[in-house]
Amino acid sequence: MNIEEFREVWEENKELRELAANDKDRLNYHIMPTSGWVNDPNGLCQFKGIYHIYYQYSPFDVNGKLKLWGHITTEDFIKYQEHEPVLYPDFRYDQNGVYSGSAVVRNGKINYFYTGNVKYLDGDYDYIMTGREQNLIACSSEDGFNFSEKELIMTNTDFPSNLSLHVRDPKVYHKNGIDYMVIGARDDNSIGCILVLKGKDLKDWECHTVIYSDEKFGYMWECPDLFDLNGETVLVTCPQGVPEEGYIYKNVHQNGYFLVNGDLESKDVNLSEFRLLDYGFDFYAPQSFEDESGRRILVGWMGIPDADYTNRTTENGWQHALTMPRELILKNGIIYQRPVEEIKSLRGDNRTFTADEFKNLEVENLSFELCAEFEKCNEFKLNLRNDISLSFDKSKGLIELNMGESGCGRDVRYAYCDEVRNIDVYSDISAFEIFINDGEIVFTTRAYTDGIQKIGFEKLDGLAKVCMYDMKKI
Numbered sequence: 001m002n003i004e005e006f007r008e009v010w011e012e013n014k015e016l017r018e019l020a021a022n023d024k025d026r027l028n029y030h031i032m033p034t035s036g037w038v039n040d041p042n043g044l045c046q047f048k049g050i051y052h053i054y055y056q057y058s059p060f061d062v063n064g065k066l067k068l069w070g071h072i073t074t075e076d077f078i079k080y081q082e083h084e085p086v087l088y089p090d091f092r093y094d095q096n097g098v099y100s101g102s103a104v105v106r107n108g109k110i111n112y113f114y115t116g117n118v119k120y121l122d123g124d125y126d127y128i129m130t131g132r133e134q135n136l137i138a139c140s141s142e143d144g145f146n147f148s149e150k151e152l153i154m155t156n157t158d159f160p161s162n163l164s165l166h167v168r169d170p171k172v173y174h175k176n177g178i179d180y181m182v183i184g185a186r187d188d189n190s191i192g193c194i195l196v197l198k199g200k201d202l203k204d205w206e207c208h209t210v211i212y213s214d215e216k217f218g219y220m221w222e223c224p225d226l227f228d229l230n231g232e233t234v235l236v237t238c239p240q241g242v243p244e245e246g247y248i249y250k251n252v253h254q255n256g257y258f259l260v261n262g263d264l265e266s267k268d269v270n271l272s273e274f275r276l277l278d279y280g281f282d283f284y285a286p287q288s289f290e291d292e293s294g295r296r297i298l299v300g301w302m303g304i305p306d307a308d309y310t311n312r313t314t315e316n317g318w319q320h321a322l323t324m325p326r327e328l329i330l331k332n333g334i335i336y337q338r339p340v341e342e343i344k345s346l347r348g349d350n351r352t353f354t355a356d357e358f359k360n361l362e363v364e365n366l367s368f369e370l371c372a373e374f375e376k377c378n379e380f381k382l383n384l385r386n387d388i389s390l391s392f393d394k395s396k397g398l399i400e401l402n403m404g405e406s407g408c409g410r411d412v413r414y415a416y417c418d419e420v421r422n423i424d425v426y427s428d429i430s431a432f433e434i435f436i437n438d439g440e441i442v443f444t445t446r447a448y449t450d451g452i453q454k455i456g457f458e459k460l461d462g463l464a465k466v467c468m469y470d471m472k473k474i
């Protein structure tokens with residue numbers, strides 16, 4: 001599909017957009033598709049004051065078939081503007097999808113690297129695949145809107161021969177004057193790993209090394225992101241095929257990070273233990289960037305591939321969303337995530353409660369933020385909807401998100417946690433982002449309810465103060 005074909009189909013799809021716009025599950029302060037499907041955030045950057053948020057977008061198909069790069073900009077994370085998509089599968093090397101990629105602001109322009117997906121389909125059937133290419137493609141833009149010609153940089157035969165055909169999602173890391181590019185991969189033995197390329201001034205890319213964890217951790221690692229944060233080097237990635245372990249890794253695919261020790265240049269690198277970034281049902285493929293003020297900001301896909309739970313928005317012409325932008329800080333080897341400061345400007349009317357008052361509160365407006373500060377808390381059960389609760393039990397060292405019927409197949413998720421000091425729950429109609437202990441533990445999930453909901457403490461052993469804000473629309 002090229003831009004002309006896109007424009008034609010866009011015209012034909014007015015009804016789909018109207019259907020989506022009128023859905024009661026639409027979100028107030030999250031990025032979501034006008035119609036169709038969204039997945040990974042791509043090409044995140046700030047250029048000349050403007051934040052560019054591109055994303056995997058399939059505007060005419062709620063189940064996400066052919067992928068383009070959608071485009072939204074903001075100057076303040078409060079007001080957003082949607083633009084026409086920027087990258088279409090109109091090139092021999094990306095004809096079956098402009099897959100995920102990233103951006104580097106340098107030399108007065110934005111430089112993009114992404115994966116062009118090519119499927120070899122059986123001549124008679126467009127669903128039987130006989131092979132594929134995952135191509136590394138570069139392009140650039142002087143304004144974030146108008147793009148240069150696409151250039152093929154590498155294809156599967158240029159990658160190390162022990163890698164499978166699954167090699168995708170490039171992200172650039174710059175250290176000591178050298179450019180490295182990390183790309184998610186699956187090797188011939190079905191072990192997840194990261195291919196590292198080395199380049200000079202974003203050109204002349206060559207294979208440098210392949211990074212593995214000490215022990216096999218899944219069969220494929222998608223969407224890697226390598227960056228320095230508060231003196232450590234962090235590798236974020238999304239491993240697929242990791243078995244459940246105790247109370248964690250219950251999602252079909254994981255998201256999280258390793259700390260990277262050693263020296264990338266001399267290829268002497270080892271990875272720490274893996275830690276989840278988000279313990280909820282709907283979080284995957286996060287990407288981060290450093291903004292012009294030096295903040296490390298991360299946006300994730302509020303969704304996950306291959307899950308067996310559903311989203312009722314599909315009946316109304318759209319599916320999935322992106323998380324709020326989160327600022328990252330690393331302390332004692334742990335990443336803390338908090339919505340960027342600007343999100344506070346979305347706060348409207350507020351009310352404060354003692355723990356005793358905060359029970360069975362009838363709430364009609366499900367676009368709110370709920371902050372609770374705890375003291376000496378041994379246990380609580382906090383209802384967030386009629387049938388959704390967040391519970392903590394100090395004796396078990398666990399925090400639990402229980403979804404009830406409103407989860408549409410989502411049941412329970414846990415995180416290990418010895419103490420709860422504070423929680424910050426963002427409720428946005430059919431979505432939650434829950435930050436515990438200043439963002440040390442995060443749960444992101446979709447949820448589908450109708451009518452007035454009763455929220456508040458059902459149980460509390462400890463002291464708590466609560467504050468609630470209405471949240472405005474972006």
Ligand code: FRU
Binds near residue numbers: 056100101115305
């Ligand atoms: C992750 C992912 C990427 C790929 C993109 C395609 O969700 O599968 O690996 O580039 O989505 O939409």
